[in-house]
Amino acid sequence: MQMTIGIGTHLGQTPTGNQAATPAAGISHILSDGWRAFHPQAADVTTAPPPIIVTRQGFDGSGNSTTHSDSVAITTRTRDPYPDHDTLTETDVALSDFIYAGDTISGVPNTSTLAYPKPIAMWLNHDREHANGPVHSLRLAVAHGFARLGRPVAAVKFIASDGVTSVAQTVSSMTSAQFEASSLHVPHFATDMDLTPLTQGALLTIDAVIYPWVGDAFTISTDADPYPSPNLTTLRLLNDRTGAYGTALAYVDSASGDDSTGTVAGDAAAAGTPFATIAAAAAAIATFNANTYGRPNDAGGGIIRLVEGVHDFTPFKSQGTSIDVPLVVEAADPAKRDTTILTDGGSSKFNGIPAQLKIRDLTLRKTGGSVVFLDSGAASPNHLFVTENCIWDANNTSYYGAWVYRVGRFFQRNCMIGAGGDPRQGNFFSTEATMVTAVGCDRCAGSITYQAAGCSNLSEFNWRAPTTARPAMDGLFLGWNVFTNGTTSNPIININAPIGPRGLAFVGNIVESWGTSSNAALRLNADGDTSPAENVVFQHNSIIGERINLMYLDGVVNVAKSAHVSFNLFERLNIKSDVFASQGENTGNWPVRYKVGWSHNAIASGSNNNAGYGPVSWLGETPSAGEITGTPPAFVDDRSHLGPDTGGGDYTPTTASTLPVIPAGRAAYPVDLVGNAIIAGQSCIGAITPPV
Structure with missing residues (x-):
């Protein structure tokens, strides 16, 4: 049987008093894997020993090199691998956090080979x-x-x-x-x-x-x-700090404009003589830039303003070529965004937009069925497409994965979906080169998302394999988003990929599972995955309504998997390893099972096979510092599988909830995803912390 020695103090807290007098805590050296130590009398230790005092290299708020003293606890004796998993080792103990090659411990040799994790x-x-x-x-x-x-x-x-x-x-x-x-x-x-x-x-x-x-x-x-x-x-x-670069303006009025009489100006005087088409306006801006600002064959930096009304898209790739910055197409009056509309016109426009383009304050409306709307012919990240403050409106038409097709890097900020539904721009299509970053959007990320921050009502995230036109996702950042799905047959968050030193950040998110969806809410390198994973940062999240399957080794391949996991609320947590797989070599994810680098998480319903801890439990070998399990929280409005099952809940914990409090000095961020202040020592864990 597994023996828990005790979690003691945890990382990030400087020890005081008698704790500092015995920094080695009886260990003789740190093992090379960085998460275990050799303890000659481990079998005789039955109560919590004093923590190990670790001096780490780092920086201060001025960017100057300094050292920080952290306390790392001895948590438990480790066991032998399957089939001897009921036998504890005589000398090896697990630690509450990793020891890195650059760390020092007074009087204790450090043979760890781990490099410090990267931001x-x-x-x-x-x-x-x-x-x-x-x-x-x-x-x-x-x-x-x-x-x-x-x-x-x-x-x-x-x-x-x-x-x-x-x-x-x-x-x-x-x-x-x-x-x-x-x-x-x-x-x-x-x-x-x-x-x-x-x-x-x-x-x-x-x-x-x-x-x-x-x-x-x-x-x-x-x-x-x-x-x-x-x-x-x-x-x-x-x-362009002085404005001398020059900004050419042209207006387009599809109803009363005239391409033969439209004019360009360096100010809003151009509004009096609009063009009829975007293509003509773009060509005129390029000519104006050459004659006025000395920038030949360059429409970049110019702005095309669409007057209120419906504008059918006309290809303008050659006319809108830009060098330094994108050509901008926007509503003449941002307050009339809902009624200033750019449509596909009902037919495909292949290779129709310039390699750099920014669209803002417009409604982008789908009118055709299986038609290509925006496409620059991108075959690499060299192309850039930006949408800002836009409304994407499917107009009650059917979904087509290439509506936004080969646009290269696709950056969306503060965009949302219209009354006609989500056209699912930026979604997977076999030949596309679309690489999405979404910031502050509502339902606009798409499934070829590399990064997302501050987005609501996202239906899914899927790691996508690289192609010749689309590089591997590396250093993924997903923060302060709300993912919600009631129908998917796949996990809502689905990542099965090698995660190297650049890591993966999943911070401050809500993942809500409801309706007919019964798969894992989040699957991270699990369910037969054989990919290594390191530098995974999992903080301040709430996974509601379904399980998280985390870093399994349930096959025949042994690879290293580890993560820093703090201040999260899980419905159920599953971690499978050597005992489940009947494979004695499958120990690479033991840092996850032994909760190394974990702190102050809550698992409402334990795991899918066991409510306690131990070699056979998918919950892991031992609890981490501040961990609680088996106590479901109460939310303001739970609409997951555990509530009315309709989705769109409010996952602010009520005062009736029993959740860990973030220790003093330990909060990762100053606010949560709804703007509530995170006050260490008072605020509870999870993606939303009630106002203190």
């Missing part, structure tokens, strides 16, 4: 923004396993460079943005960057250095993807 991040800015003044806001969402003090990392340094001169700003406090479309909040690091020292008209490179509390600094330009990429990479920003 995981996503930009809330889109690529090739047009800075129209001397100050421009930059925003970066971040996650890390060693979060503390209400911040995932100690600081972020933002850097803007014109290739000769650079300006930088280090930020240690976090801010929060709420989005109109989703009503959700996204905590992040932000700065208002002064572009005055940089060359007017230059296409700047935007970089960032992330300084974790524990670990090595992460520089996006060298440690993330090469530019361009749908994964984390540097950005480009047009420095």
Whole structure:
């Protein structure tokens, strides 16, 4: 039988008093896997020993190198693998958190070979923004396993460079943005960057250095993807701080405009002589840019304004070519977004939009059946398509997966679905090159989503294999979203893929399972998956109505799997390993079963096979610090399988709920996804914490 020694204190809390007097806690050395220690008298220890005092390399809020002292508990003696799983080892003990190669413990040799985990991040800015003044806001969402003090990392340094001169700003406090479309909040690091020292008209490179509390600094330009990429990479920003780059304006009125008499101007005077088509307006902007601003064959930076009414899409790829920043198509009056409509016109428009295009403040309406609407012919991430403050309206037509087809990197911000239903833009199609990032949207992510933050009513997330046109998803970031599905025959969150050092962040999310959906709410490298997984950060989530299947080793292949899992609310938790598989080699996910790097989670209904802990239980070998199980919480409005089963519930815990409280100094973020302050020592775990 498994013997639990005791969880003691946990990571992130500096020990005091007598605890600090015996830092080694009786161990002789840390084993190479970094989650176990050799304890010569482990069999004689029956009560909680003092914690191990670990000195870790990291940074402070100014981005300066420093060390942090964490306490790591001895949690339990480990067992032998199947078929000897009822036998405990004589000397090996599990730890409450990982020990890394760069860590030191007074008087104890550290033979761990583990490298520090890397920060995981996503930009809330889109690529090739047009800075129209001397100050421009930059925003970066971040996650890390060693979060503390209400911040995932100690600081972020933002850097803007014109290739000769650079300006930088280090930020240690976090801010929060709420989005109109989703009503959700996204905590992040932000700065208002002064572009005055940089060359007017230059296409700047935007970089960032992330300084974790524990670990090595992460520089996006060298440690993330090469530019361009749908994964984390540097950005480009047009420095038009004086306005000298020039913004050409053209208006389109499909009812009374005239392509032969339409004019372009550097101001709104062009409104008096509109064009009839977008294509003619784009061509005229390119000519105006050449004659007025010296930018030949370049419509980029220009703005085409559509007057209120219905506009059938006309291809304008050659006319709308852009170099530095996208051509913009927008409503002439943003307040009339609902009635300023761009449609597919009922027929396919292949390769019809320029390689860089931004559409904002419009309704995009589907009128045809199986037609291609927006397509730039992208075969790589070199193309960029941005939608902002738009309404996507299926117009009660049937779904077609290539309505938005080959557009390359597809960035959506603050977009929502119209009354005619969801056209499911950005969804899977066998030959498409669509790579979605969604920020603050309602139901607009699509299934080729690389990153999503602050989005509501998302039906699913599926990891997609790379193609020749679409790179592998790496460093996935999914934060402060609400996923809800009542019909899927697959898990709502379905990830079965190698997760390497760049990691996966799943933070602050709600996953709601209801209706006829009976599969796992979340499947992460489980159910026969043979992919390794490391640097998985799973914090402040609520998984409601169904189970989470996490990091199984239930086949014949043994690989390493581990995660940092804190402050989550699970309905049921399943972790299968060597005993389930009858495979003695399947021990690579034991850090998950022994809850290494876990803290203060609640599992309402235990696992699917056992309410307790032990070698045969899918719940794991032992509880982590602050873990409770078997106590379902009460929510303000539970509409999952456990409630009326209609979906769209309010998963704010009521005062009747018994949930762990986040320990002082340990919160990963300052606010939850609805904007409530997370107050360590008072706020409860989960995606939503009631106001304190």
